[in-house]
Amino acid sequence: MPSPQSWSTSSASQSPPSHLHRTRFPDVPSIPPPLEEPRIYPGRGTPLNPFVVDWHLNDPEDPYNWSNLRRWFITVQLASTTFAVSFGSSAYSGGLRGVTRDLHVSDEAAILGISLYVLGFALGPLIFAPLSEMFGRRIVFLVTLSLHAIFQLQGAVCNNLATLLTCRLLTGVFGSSPLTNAGAVVSDIWNFRERGLASAIYSTVPFLGPVLGPVVGGFVAENPRLGWHFNFWLMFILAGIALVLGFFITPETYAPVLLRWRAQKLHKMSVGTIYYTTSYDHNQSKSFLQIMRKNLSRPFVFVVTEPIVLLFAIYISIMYGTLYALFSAFPIVFQQHKGFSPGQSGLAFLGIGLGIGLGTASQSFQNRIYWRQMEKSETGRAPPEARLHVAMMGSVLAPVGLWWFAWTSTPNVHWIVPILAGVPFGAGVAQILQSLTTYLMDTYNVYFASATAATVVVRSFCGAAFPLFSPAMFDALGDQWAMSVFAILSTVCIPIPIFFLKYGWWIRSKSVVAYKDTDSEPQPISATVIATRAVEIETFQLDTVPEKETETPTDETAGFTQSPYHRPSVEKEETSMEIPMRHSLVPRDKE
Incomplete structure (x- = not known):
């Protein structure tokens, strides 16, 4: 078997390997146009053994390789959208008095508007997270956000409780x-080294929105020219801007979706004669029903089979539920005991908001810790447990803030003291x-949507239930003593980050889908091989139908190139052959 390097020194008239012959078409030139960029994929291009498409080194279509400016624009846009949605969960609470007065309902019935909204957070991810892993993020994002805005508009004009609760x-x-x-x-879009700050911004917003919602919603509802209906108009405007x-x-x-598009494009360029798949779909089921069943069941499977997801879901749920329980506690403490108006009571949440900002700022220290561990790692990638150092600090700060608030919320204590208790609580929640x-x-890499969907479902059930029984x-x-119950729950969870910092590697090693420290990083193919194949492909002619493989790949060409960052890839087959596929079967005058 000649090496790829020896191909470049062979005569131009030498017959190419038989697996590179293609069927002749009447309007197809015998020599393909020069390659824009050589692409090397494993496989044979047949229905049973298609070429397996994956990312290449420095591939411009790989989201990891997009410019920082573009990725930050996307991140900020996503954060603003998440803020608009989470803001709507609590802005409604500022107008509870107006709802009970205008619709002639009880306080408990009005509070259902908060719980049902958060309950929707629990139901939606069970469908939308798997659908995003099947059809892509963008289409699911645009369709659901459009419907979200439409029902916010309906809530702005409704005049009965049934319609209001349905819209919520x-x-x-x-x-x-x-x-x-x-x-x-x-x-x-962010690789494991870069995603620290971006993920900090994204993960903070779902808590920052509910904190600022009562502040704005309370003053809007107090304004006689606006009223509680205008809160829905405000939520509709925010959703429309985000859309x-x-x-x-x-x-x-x-x-996976981007690579499927690439595979479909290459298949179309070959006039349907060459078959492609992706490294994510290779040897996977092609049945639509089986794919749907697998994707829709994945969040449930993660909760049952992944201890990481289950314990994290419980921990986040306690923090999330406690935050929503404060929507019931603050009116009692600041309106009934200290004589605040609804708008002034909403301002009490600014203590928590300040804490969330401080907790987000501490992420820079976490990033430095992670980068130092990356430098010490032989693979250049730190283990996920390197992300948990700030969480250990937050696991202590959150219960400190709750104990502080619990025993300083009496009428004889100045109002600023319980408000300041929100600072350590907010910082701890953000860090966690x-x-x-x-x-x-x-x-969980590409399955992060399903993993986070499982945590969102559990935490949203808690967020929906806590405001109902808290009063x-x-x-x-x-x-x-009521606040002490939440403080006790938070205190019990202190060991969770410590446990995963010490034993997380062992739990991941037992998982089928989790990243393991033994996972090797894909190695890019050498530039010499790529250049050699580029020269060789220009001499190939489309003469005969392929009969059988006459070449066997060497060890040097047994792999295929990817982004240097870890992504799941297909197992290499001993019989696979890699060829550059950026040639066109369309005549030059029609390109």
Whole structure:
């Protein structure tokens, strides 16, 4: 078997290997046009053994290789969309008095508007996260956000409780898509070294939106010219702006979908005679029903079979549920006990907002820790556990803030003291969510949407339930002991980041889909081989139908090139042959 290097020194008239012969077409030139860029894929191009398309080194279509400016535009747009959706979950709470007065309903019925919205966050990801992994992020994002905006508009003009609650549920269902898919896009476009700050911004916004919602919603509802209906108009405007920005800024980013488009384009260029698949779809089921069943069931499977997802979901749910329980606690503490108006009571959430900002700023220290471990790693990639150092700090700060608030919320204590208690709580929540989110990104890679969907579902159920039983719990136990229950739950969770920092590598090693420390990074093919193949392909002629393989690949060409960053790839087959496929079967005068 001659080496690829020896091909470049052979005569131009030498007959090419038989596997490179193609059927002659009447309007196809015998010599293909020069290659724009040689592409090397494993396989034979047959229906049973198609060429396997994957990313190449420095591939401009790989989202990891897009410019920093473009990726930051996408990240900021996604963060603004997530803010618009999460803001709507709590802005409604500022107008609860107006809802009970104008619709003649009880306080409990009005609070259902909060719970049903967050319940929608639990239902939507079960469908939209798997669909984004099947059809792509962009189409799911645009369709669901459009429906979210439509139902916000319906809520702005409704005048009965049934319509109001229905709109709140449906806006939550369709608004849940950005909560899961935005994080998946961050994972799509930022590699493991760069994604620290981007994921911190994304993961902070779902908590920052609910904090600022009562501040704005309270003052809007107090204004007699606006009223509680205008909160829905405001949410509709925010959703509309996010939709327009998403349409023009955010492209498709999911690697399997982009590679499928490339494979389909190459198949079309070959006039249907050469078959392609992707490294994600190779040897996978082609049945639409089987694919749907597999994708839709994946979040449930992750909760049951992945201890990482289950424990993280429980931890995040406690933090998330506690935050929404404060929507019931703050009116009691600041309106009933301290005489605040609804708008002033909303300002009390600014303490939590300040803490969230400080927690986000601490992510820069986490990034430095991660980069130092990368430099020490033999593979150039730090383990996901390197993301958890700030989470250990946050696991302590969050219960400190809750204990502080619990026992300083009495009427005889100055109002600034319980507000300041929100600073360590907000910082701890931000640090926990940021670290756990990046840990899931590093661990589950392309399945991050399903992994985060599982956590969003569990946390949203808690966020929906906590506001319903919190008022009764505060009445029965009193402010101090009711908040102490949440503080105890948060305190019990302190060991979780420590446990995963020490044993996370072992848990990942037992998983089927999680990243393992033993996973090797794909090695790019040498530039010499690529250049040699580029010269050789220009001498190939399309003469006869291929009969059988006459060449066997050498060890040097047994792999195929990818992005230097880790992505799942197909197992190499001993019988595969790699050839550059950036030639065209279209005559030059028709290109």
